[in-house]
Amino acid sequence: MIHRPARPLLLLSFAAMPLAHAQEVKPTPASPEACVAITSNAARLSCYDQALSRRVADPQAADAAAKTASENQKQQLDTAIPQDAGLAERTRQHTATLFKNDLYDATIANAGKGSLLDSRWELAKDSKLGTFQLRAYKPVYLLPAFWTSKKNETPSSPNPNDTVTSPESLDSIEAKFQLSFKTKIVENIFGDNGDLWGAYTQSSRWQVYNSEQSRPFRETNYEPELALVFRNNYSLFGWKGRMTGIQLTHQSNGRSDPFSRSWNRAILNVGLDRENWALVLRPWYRIPENERQDNNPDIEDYMGRGDATLTYNRGGHEISLMARHSLRSGDRSHGALQLDWGFPISNLLRGHVQVFDGYGESMIDYNHRATYVGLGVSLLEWY
Template identity: 85%
Template sequence: MSHRQVRPLLLLSIAAVPLAHAQEVLPTPASPEACVAISSDAARLACYDQALSRRTADPQAADAAAQAASERQKQKLDATLPEDAGVAERARQRAAAIFKEDRYDSTIANAGKGSLLDSRWELAKDSKLGTFQLRAYKPVYLLPAFWTSKKNELPSSPNPANTVTTAEPLDSVEAKFQLSFKTKIVENIFGDNGDLWGGYTQSSRWQVYNAEQSRPFRETNYEPELMLVFRNNYSLFGWKGRMTGIQLTHQSNGRSDPLSRSWNRAMLNIGLDRDNWALVLRPWYRIPESRKQDNNPDIEDYMGRGDATLIYNRNGHEVALMARHSLRGGDRSHGAVQLDWGFPISNLLRGHVQVFDGYGESMIDYNHRATYVGVGISLLEWF
């Protein structure tokens, strides 16, 4: 690799460092001296807790305490109802108890404190850090080597206005990077529950080694989101249901025809965890567009109608497996799987490996099937 090829990647790496600090990356290993330099109050406190070996909350103990408090609350509620109260009245009274003020059920409101999903979404009452603080969302990484088994030099769509007729010479190896963050806009909308978050994710595929074509950015995807997240506390086959979210998502590549691709979705976000595992289920509905204006009318049959992400985090290693599908049969049956592995290289550096197979690695490739393998460094993982 020549010096001219390396220079753009070095600049990209340097530019990504401030974002990592903005998203509350703690020194590894944490030390009181290193914590002083952190500007965010919440992140600085977390750094001191880590440096001084303060034990985080035990989610199992928090769950047990919440369960006991729920049983006591149920017994009190049943005692206030007349013996001849019907099923509908009992259900109404219990539903009314869901959004009681904090002072009545703080133990219940702290269910799952310290769990994986709580650490990212501030679900428990005592985990909340207030509004408009920059928080980590999806993984942040830089992959200087991102190889594909099949280049998409003629992107197409059922809409003739979005079909390319002149091939663009592409390299099989490019660079890929992703930036992602979120912030809480409103906290505790319904009693002690219900937070409104705004999120943003951007991923780019850069033909940095393609000197003949002036190293163009082949594809950049922009994804702003608005999410209403509720804390849950239920058990399902050994998993604990931690959160349910309702969200609106826009995703596009910001390009003009024939390369323009976009869609808008309404999603249900269901999060469960257990010990070092987390599972996120996201079924969605595409908000319709007029046939004439739709850049990609069949995108649901390729990029799916829902996805599931399973994450395992232990001893500095994190493995995430994402699977999605069109939920249709026959010629409309398409999907994709993606495996991400983040691992420690040293105290200050983490590696990242990504493998993708299927349709829709990016918006421009929504109906293009290929295998991709990327290797690089990680600034932030899911947890």
């Protein structure tokens, strides 16, 4: 078989170009009229902001204004509810404010404007940029050096059809790259709240230094997603609850037996942030498959039933720590930790460090434990 390794690198470069282009530093326009001809909504809005010398939104000020407006709204609501209203009616009236539909009150709808999660998901009313704007989702990077402490040369599964019997000849050092983007498909499904996003992530592990095996791609994972995202506004232990989302995710490696691995999940996405921090909690439910066709029936015991990602963003540095676990005890207790650090080098070029320890660095390695360390570059920030 003839391998053509150059094409994926070209794909990575071209796919990242439109995303990186959005981050280019442009000169301040002489007047707002200079922005009229710009076709991209996001770029045109940025141009107007520069022309009018607008400051970056202050999430704390937006939260304070929203809190005042919310208190006034609550007083009006308490006055409007009859004294003899039953518990069910009072509960319905008050819980209706969790997923807000604030066409009448832009102040409340703009709570958290400029926060980390708002910049990532366009949550505030005035942060929305319309549909089909291509945006970064998960980190986009190229790691020419990706080392593992333990190679998985005989991938296995409880399904006998998905167990490799002849060992592969693998190197401990390979290359890894990831592409990830999202776009809003429908905006403001419920008044001025509720956006439907589509996302796609692809990551590849390439045995580029393994000349004896013709430099094969060891593993590529594909992950399309749909996410329905709602803006929230509540406080919890000093954190601000910004969003709740429901995701449908398919993840697979697109291979045939005995290497085939896949699963489908319904994911609850809860996002909170404060100052330079963001915390995303994601419990999920695996959608059942036919028992005979299930390539990895015990995948939840290794790649988990939920994860939490804590991100710190300041001065161009982005550091995230992901932790996931099977939420089971005994011999079913497994999990993983992953650290990503993106840092500026010069202009648009960024460095990227990744450290992973645990089970499931990729789909083929879902029940294989190892430590991985990667070093490379990234073309854009993901927050």
